[in-house]
Amino acid sequence: MPGKRRTPAPSRRRASARKAILSAAVALCREDGYARLTIEGIAARAGVGKQTVYRWWPSKGAVVLDALDEEVAAVLPVPDTGDVLADMRTVVTAVVTLLADARWGPLIAALLGEAQHDPAVGASMVERFITPRRAPMVRRLQRAKAVGHLPAALDPAAVLEVIFGALYHRLLLHTGPLDAAFASFVVDLVLGRLAVRRARRGAP
């Protein structure tokens, strides 16, 4: 993929075509839904040839995943106030806000759906989108274990599967609101009784 420094004209053109393609994919998804998205449609909207899209991406799912990856750019920060439960509530509430956002939630749901029919999309999604974004949460849970605020045997990645699983359940099946109350409910249910509270740390 094109770099940003010392870019000769062909690289700049590539970067600009790439950006046009990603923007076109997101715009078309939002207008017509992921199911109607085609590589042809993306190419037409971006003003490039179909082969230009296929040169960089194997499928429409791969284009949308890259768009999502670049536009939901910031890996959500995880605070460390010393209270792991409060910190996890903060970050999971931010995740829920993203999933409930009409600009992003439907794209993420569509990719989780596409992953069931195109396994390469699922594998890329885990590797490039999900794992890097959970890494700061894994580190926060590990620090809590290190200082004895969470049981040493707890598997942070598995805990996050349970928490994110609950969020995806509502995202995919619309079984209830994706809101701050649900974020706190899930974090408290999963971690609430495991976490050593700050109050107790200060106790004699």
Next chain:
Amino acid sequence: MPGKRRTPAPSRRRASARKAILSAAVALCREDGYARLTIEGIAARAGVGKQTVYRWWPSKGAVVLDALDEEVAAVLPVPDTGDVLADMRTVVTAVVTLLADARWGPLIAALLGEAQHDPAVGASMVERFITPRRAPMVRRLQRAKAVGHLPAALDPAAVLEVIFGALYHRLLLHTGPLDAAFASFVVDLVLGRLAVRRARRGAP
């Protein structure tokens, strides 16, 4: 849908066509994958006209959901040994076994995927497949609340969203094995510290 008693010949023919269509849909899904499934293919395999399929089902997702609903016929029983944690481990292990079964897991994953592109499939899936199968688990959790083995404020349906969310996470994203160890891990993480143990009930 055709009944089973006092069926005149046309009803029997309908029942037999219906069964042939559902079997064809499942067989084709397993052979070629859900993504390649078409109403035309189902009709050809079942030896009926395309219009016969469309008369009863609006989409291929609806056919597969009905097939799943009828073939995963038994609503999994939930034991009541007095130990809600052990009983939930038992039933969630049975669910995990079903999801890990190559005959059923991929069909359920495909329908969860299709639901992202065809909202009617998602709504039917929740209403006709998921909710009835969770009902005995909801009742088991409610009984545990009634006898003080779980906190009175606990929302059984929301608890099941967290538990099933974790299972769907592995089903949809292949982030780890769907096995009895994961079933017990999830049940213990979500309910373990909430549940009053049998041992404690017997204590003075």
